[in-house]
Amino acid sequence: MKIILVGGGKVGTALARQLSEEDHNVTIVDTNKARVEHLTESYDVLGIVGNGSSITTLAEAGIDKTVRCASIHLCTDFHD
Numbered sequence: 001m002k003i004i005l006v007g008g009g010k011v012g013t014a015l016a017r018q019l020s021e022e023d024h025n026v027t028i029v030d031t032n033k034a035r036v037e038h039l040t041e042s043y044d045v046l047g048i049v050g051n052g053s054s055i056t057t058l059a060e061a062g063i064d065k066t067v068r069c070a071s072i073h074l075c076t077d078f079h080d
Helices: 011-022 033-042 055-061
Strands: 002-006 025-030 045-049 068-071
Touching: 002 011, 011 025, 011 033, 025 033, 025 055, 033 045, 045 055
Parallel strands: 002 025, 002 068, 025 045
Antiparallel strands: none
16 A cells, blocks of 8 residues: 655654555655655655645655555643
């Protein structure tokens, strides 16, 4: 199955590892070039450096041929 993960943080990395181990065709999109390089070197995934909310970036990632797409974004609001 072709899957696009938008976000390569802790959750995105865990999903990339698990899904690639299950022989899915995984593409990870992240704005951090070093993170994308690390993921593509560590796991059997394709990496795209770019903004996952951009239709151009998603087209480059193959959104038109994708079965599943997940955007991983965790927000933490810190208050005193």
